Amino acid sequence: MDFYKKAAEAVEKVLNKQTSVKTFAHSKRLLAVVVETLKYQDVLKQLIEITDLLSKERKAIKFAKPQGNPIFLVMVLLHDLLFSKRQAIEAGQGPIKDAILRHKTRLRGELTKLRVRAGVTTNEELGRKAESAAELIPRYVRINSNRISLDDAIAEMKKAFGLAEYTGDDMPIPADKYKIVKHIPNLVAVHASLSQRITSHTLYTNGRVILQDLASCMPPVVLLHELVGESKKEGKRRANEVEDDGLENVGTVIDGTAAPGNKTTLLSALMRNKGKILAYEHVPKRYETLEKMVAMAGCQNVETVLGDFTKCDPKSRTDVTHILLDPSCTGSGIVNRLDYLTEQENDDKEAQDERMSALSAFQETIIGHAMKFPNVRRIVYSTCSIHEEENESVVMSTLIQHPEFNLAGRQSCLKDWPTRGHSEPFGGDSVKAESVIRCTPGTDLTNGFFVACFDRIDSAGGVADDGHKQAGQADAQPAKKRRKNKKKSAKSAKNIIIV
Numbered sequence: 001m002d003f004y005k006k007a008a009e010a011v012e013k014v015l016n017k018q019t020s021v022k023t024f025a026h027s028k029r030l031l032a033v034v035v036e037t038l039k040y041q042d043v044l045k046q047l048i049e050i051t052d053l054l055s056k057e058r059k060a061i062k063f064a065k066p067q068g069n070p071i072f073l074v075m076v077l078l079h080d081l082l083f084s085k086r087q088a089i090e091a092g093q094g095p096i097k098d099a100i101l102r103h104k105t106r107l108r109g110e111l112t113k114l115r116v117r118a119g120v121t122t123n124e125e126l127g128r129k130a131e132s133a134a135e136l137i138p139r140y141v142r143i144n145s146n147r148i149s150l151d152d153a154i155a156e157m158k159k160a161f162g163l164a165e166y167t168g169d170d171m172p173i174p175a176d177k178y179k180i181v182k183h184i185p186n187l188v189a190v191h192a193s194l195s196q197r198i199t200s201h202t203l204y205t206n207g208r209v210i211l212q213d214l215a216s217c218m219p220p221v222v223l224l225h226e227l228v229g230e231s232k233k234e235g236k237r238r239a240n241e242v243e244d245d246g247l248e249n250v251g252t253v254i255d256g257t258a259a260p261g262n263k264t265t266l267l268s269a270l271m272r273n274k275g276k277i278l279a280y281e282h283v284p285k286r287y288e289t290l291e292k293m294v295a296m297a298g299c300q301n302v303e304t305v306l307g308d309f310t311k312c313d314p315k316s317r318t319d320v321t322h323i324l325l326d327p328s329c330t331g332s333g334i335v336n337r338l339d340y341l342t343e344q345e346n347d348d349k350e351a352q353d354e355r356m357s358a359l360s361a362f363q364e365t366i367i368g369h370a371m372k373f374p375n376v377r378r379i380v381y382s383t384c385s386i387h388e389e390e391n392e393s394v395v396m397s398t399l400i401q402h403p404e405f406n407l408a409g410r411q412s413c414l415k416d417w418p419t420r421g422h423s424e425p426f427g428g429d430s431v432k433a434e435s436v437i438r439c440t441p442g443t444d445l446t447n448g449f450f451v452a453c454f455d456r457i458d459s460a461g462g463v464a465d466d467g468h469k470q471a472g473q474a475d476a477q478p479a480k481k482r483r484k485n486k487k488k489s490a491k492s493a494k495n496i497i498i499v
């Protein structure tokens with residue numbers, strides 16, 4: 001019975017968000033029972049209720065001494081009896097097993113009725129289904145050019161994982177194929193099932209490749225657009241290769257919100273490990289992770305700073321020309337392949353709205369601080385949120401308060417990326433909406449993401465290059481009024497996590 005007690009405890013912890021399913025990856029058997037019980041949790045709960053098992057067998061259940069809520073122990077036992085391959089409770093003996101077996105015939109009968117009611121013929125069809133968008137998202141492998149070339153990395157991946165190049169467009173990518181991603185230099189997509197093999201290989205453990213979502217690679221590429229060639233090698237496999245020149249025009253680059261360091265290490269690679277990057281992180285534990293990642297990725301041009309970026313005096317840093325800001329957000333765009341197992345109705349909308357208001361106020365503050373650096377030419381702002389309140393609305397409000405900056409045009413903002421921003425928060429200005437990038441899990445095969453790029457208007461080449469109006473001219477809501485309305489419009493907030 002110990003195995004089932006462990007599994008029951010695991011299911012309860014996962015559902016209470018005290019741990020994630022992945023914690024149990026060390027034991028295949030335990031992981032399988034936990035995932036499968038979660039998958040059939042709705043129907044298992046219905047069966048327990050219909051048969052009144054908890055009160056009818058109270059004594060036997062108590063005798064088993066479950067760690068937490070007894071319903072979870074009954075759920076894992078019922079799972080094995082009704083949904084496992086052998087349809088039997090195999091591990092352990094005891095009064096609770098005998099008690100459940102006494103109800104076997106009734107339970108099977110009720111399960112048949114549930115299938116009929118749902119209009120399905122198999123038990124499988126009664127389980128929760130994975131979100132199809134999440135299923136299709138590949139694993140993106142960023143080749144860290146600080147440590148290895150694209151060609152060498154691909155040769156090693158072909159050998160280690162038996163991969164061949166995939167030129168098709170149908171998703172998911174076949175498990176024995178890789179695909180070069182055209183929008184980002186040195187990025188390769190593979191089937192998600194390869195993740196574990198990659199993370200145990202020296203390519204990964206030596207920092208030669210980094211697993212990083214396509215969307216997360218966008219902000220550094222937009223920030224250092226001038227170093228990344230987009231058109232010169234058109235038609236070739238690697239259309240976005242890093243250019244050889246242009247570094248002399250880039251001063252110090254700041255990553256204001258850096259840990260764990262995915263974007264910092266990409267900035268470092270795009271600068272070919274030259275020049276200078278200051279990477280700020282104010283949470284000590286996360287700062288430790290940042291330091292480790294920067295060292296692992298072989299970044300010699302990164303100086304990490306344990307501290308609050310908003311406390312850095314802009315006047316003391318006249319050398320700074322580019323700033324990347326990827327601040328804390330709701331994380332509502334993050335698609336987890338296992339989320340469907342733990343999704344529950346969340347009715348604390350008011351708390352979520354308040355949190356989003358606080359976050360968007362902070363997001364505006366941190367961008368405003370970056371704009372005070374006297375020689376900063378380009379600032380990229382990004383979130384892994386899908387909410388306009390943290391995205392277009394933050395950008396619009398910032399533009400109104402800082403007329404010395406404009407949005408960089410689509411031309412220098414991954415122009416070929418098809419999904420762009422929403423125009424309503426920009427007062428209907430479709431050029432502004434086109435200038436910003438959105439990533440939508442269902443259509444773009446990435447996590448939900450947002451990127452905007454501000455250029456200082458009076459700097460050489462810094463004005464938006466497709467001629468849209470200055471921000472103050474747009475008739476969007478002023479920031480104060482917008483904030484008042486935030487509570488109302490943020491009603492759809494889901495999955496609030498702060499990273």
Ligand SMILES: C[S@@+](CC[C@H](N)C(=O)[O-])C[C@H]1O[C@@H](n2cnc3c(N)ncnc32)[C@H](O)[C@@H]1O
Nearest residue numbers: 257258259260261262263281282308309326328
């Ligand atoms: C979304 S995460 C950044 C992820 C990172 N850009 C990456 O790609 O790996 C935001 C980080 O910014 C940090 N942060 C938030 N406000 C900060 C501030 N004022 N100064 C420095 N770090 C900050 C948070 O602690 C968190 O680690």
